[in-house]
Amino acid sequence: MSTGHEALVAAAWVEIPQFVSATALFQSAVADQLGVPVNDLHCLNLVSAGLAVTPTQLAERMGMTTGAVSKMLDRMEAQRLVRREHDPHDRRRITVHPRPDRTDELAALYEPMAAYLTERIAGFTDDQLLLLTDFARTGRDVALREATRLRKGGRPHSTRKRRPPSDGLPN
Numbered sequence: 001m002s003t004g005h006e007a008l009v010a011a012a013w014v015e016i017p018q019f020v021s022a023t024a025l026f027q028s029a030v031a032d033q034l035g036v037p038v039n040d041l042h043c044l045n046l047v048s049a050g051l052a053v054t055p056t057q058l059a060e061r062m063g064m065t066t067g068a069v070s071k072m073l074d075r076m077e078a079q080r081l082v083r084r085e086h087d088p089h090d091r092r093r094i095t096v097h098p099r100p101d102r103t104d105e106l107a108a109l110y111e112p113m114a115a116y117l118t119e120r121i122a123g124f125t126d127d128q129l130l131l132l133t134d135f136a137r138t139g140r141d142v143a144l145r146e147a148t149r150l151r152k153g154g155r156p157h158s159t160r161k162r163r164p165p166s167d168g169l170p171n
Contacts, residue, residue, distance in 0.1 A: 030109045040076050047082055048098045063151055
């Protein structure tokens with residue numbers, strides 16, 4: 001017979017991957033409504049949050065080649081999702097910015113999820129918010145680190161040739 005704590009751990013192991021999958025499905029549905037690939041939406045989220053604002057940063061964060069990022073940004077500019085600008089201090093450097101003319105459309109797509117999260121988070125104690133924020137931050141960091149590890153040890157990108165096996169990872 002398991003303890004209450006063991007049952008909660010087991011429930012977390014079931015629910016967390018389901019939450020991640022449902023979030024990916026939601027992001028895919030938002031991308032469909034915008035008429036863009038889900039990677040473009042992922043890129044827009046990184047740019048809007050200021051987490052990746054140059055093509056090189058986007059390539060690193062998204063696990064893409066810089067050439068693939070350039071094609072993606074071309075597509076996103078045509079869709080009026082982003083604009084590229086030359087850095088006024090270094091004309092060789094390009095920065096990527098979200099386009100404000102699609103903000104209302106994006107906000108409408110995210111509004112039901114934003115309302116749910118706003119309502120739920122408002123009821124959390126400071127300790128619960130600290131726990132949630134720490135869990136999300138450290139989980140993100142581990143996921144990014146593991147994505148990098150997998151790409152270095154296996155296929156760095158889905159369109160590239162397979163690397164010879166290393167570190168016991170499957171090809």
